[in-house]
Amino acid sequence: VLNFLGVKYLYTNSGLNNVSIDKLPHGYESYYQNNFDYVPVIYGTNGNVQLYRSKQNYPLLYLQHNVMSNLKYNLLTPNEKELSLAQTAAIKNTKGLHTVKFKNSLINIPYKIYDDKGNKVSDVLNSQKATNYSIYIPNNKKYKNLELHFLFNNVFYNVPSLQEQIQMNNLNSLGINGSISNNKNQTSVHGSWDNFRRNVTNNFPTNRWTIALTSGNRNGILTQVSNLNMSEYEDIHNGIINLGWFKHLPNNINMLLQHIGKYSFNLKIVGLPMGHDYNDQVKKIQRNAVKHIKINNKEIVGTIKARTNGVIASSIPYDSGWKIKLNDKKVKPIKVDNAFIGFKINKPGYYKISMIYHTPGLNLGIFISLITFIALIFSRFLMFILNKKEEK
Template sequence: MYNTLNASVHSITSYYSLQNKYLGNFMRSLQNIQYEATRPTQQVDDRSILNNFLGVQYIFSKINRDNSQKVPANYFLDRTSRKITDVNGQSSHDQQTRRYRTNLAFPLVYFQNQVFTPQHYRQLTASQKERALAEGVLVSQKASQNLPKKNLKDVTSQVIEVPIKIVSSRGNRISSQDLIKEDTNERYQILVAPTSKDFSAKDRQELLKKLANSEIHLEVTNIKYHPFSLQEQLALEKRNNYYAQTNGFMDQNLLALRYKYFHYHILQGSPDPSYTLAFETRNGTEEIVQRKQSSTSFYQVIKNGTVNLGSFSELPSSITFTPSKLGHYDFKLKLVALPLGENSSYQKQVQAIQRHSLQNFKVTPTGFSGNITINHAGILTSSIPYSPAWQVKVDNHKQTVLKTNQAFVGVKLKPGKHRVQFSYTIPGLKAGFYLSGLGLILLAISALISLFNRRRKSV
């Protein structure tokens, strides 16, 4: 049902059988709302820095599809297929594939001379951790010794919080930490940078100017949802239906109305803890989804999620927010902007990373190799998933393989010119080879003993 291996357009969707727990931990740390145990990355919610970090140079998009306008920042239209016009003249049914390209994709293997320690890294939010990928590299406390530490202020200053206010479609202001939805038709608006006595119109204009060409994230944390009981839901729907002033037969007959809602909730298994939090802008709609337990391997308890609303040349004035179910919601909500436009510090950092890529890069059947010349000590890092089965040699001397940025292979380097060789050995391969050989020897001995016994009996 969820298999996309045969999709006509390539994606960066990964499969758990091809990855490992480290990549999953990395995606959960950055609160990728598309994370699933069987598919850790998916499209990483089209987050620009994550796409750049993973080396995604091209993005394919089909028109008239959900979120087709939500293209990561700094990806420009490169090529298009021939447009197929709908035979009935409905432009919403036209078909065309568009290719977007970026010049900011990280190299597969590159050098960073500044590091983060786990102690400091844990202080960052999900958006700040994503932004930190261009600032430095996360390594263990031991590996960070004698290396320059990145100042956290350099990261936190690049992720700017935007003031917000949430109002109901009924006109009253609400709190995300005490949201009680009793009407299925009720919607909410997240007002972006609303003016107030503490935030003037002048302050708002200055903020909008500062955040032009930014990617906007909604950081949703500490999510809790408590559904109403079955009796409470039936009573609320009966009340809401009464106020709707509809005239259908089912709405006039209270007994039939109660049966209709009772039948629906029994089939749905109400009350259950599943829900959807939908956030809509002109770029499209993104959702944080808590599945039912019947989803088996796709089930997980959702407590946090960072929603990428897309890249905006100018901040949207509001965001539509719709919880899918009646009940009590409690979560913390923060809106942040990541300036990624032209002449931003991010673009300059990526260009520096590209200049420090591994040169003469070659892929072998069991690994990769290349050369690099550096003036300072630091870390050669990558976006190649880490495994204890990796081995590395620097100038033909065996070195320790590091786990960098929580999930990827790297190695510590001293200043100078180096030849680096990474090789991968399937875990247990040698042991399996020896055990198989031992098994063949024992089988041969058993066959010889059996043959000897048969000859002996025949004599």
């Protein structure tokens, strides 16, 4: 997604030796120029700030020859939509353009889940304490150059009952404040009751839950905010954890359920290919980039020699305030991929592109403000005249 949004450079706040290459998104490599005027201790290869560069970032504006309809695009899953960004542009009206079918190269990855005792378990997990599980991937060595996504669907969490809470506290507490006292009158039962009392006082447990995945230096979480947090609460039953790009998949992913209670979910693991085919698609997009782009305040200008018809796609969010001209002729802006500004090029040729942004409703707002101001002045003047007449 970073490449699609045109992000060419990434900064980290630690030196190269302290940053695992595993944490970097696909396509980003360490980049350092000795000739720029920064302090090497801070910005050098081992400085506190490290720069990474991608050679696979999409251009700001580019010609996409292949298109698909929004109706078909909206039927794709979130992962399929992400994969389609390199293949095609989704628009409302595809008439006169080259339509293609989405090529689904997603890889479904089989897995097994084991508890901390090595027992195979299902997708219904009863966690009586913060528990680690292992997601085992058989034949992991055959999977290469993939961005690994964990799709959690139909996630449900049952808060423990009062009786279950007492039982769990007996299980988890060794004594008062978590340790058995030497005093014969202060047993583990006292400690579990003390722990339970603190939990009730602190409004625990709530419907908050967290699923955390870890593989080496990589980690990701899916969490439900407590319903006690009314400003941020949203009922969550589905989500995706993206652990990033792997040159070779690990055979084991650690899964931690951080809150006690009963979890149930449907898990699907998919890999987004980031190999030679993806790289070729990105290079094709880069070759079709709009050239000589200049950005001034509210205007973007550029040129393109289009060898085919198609859609000029972008990473600029769609807004009705954009006014677009091709060779000084107005063209209608369209929404691309349900989110970004674009426009059609109906035939090959050389084009000068001008995109000017006008704040929607600005002129109407100025006009209404002016009329209101004039009406206010007129009313004040009328009141002044009436007051003068009353004085006479």
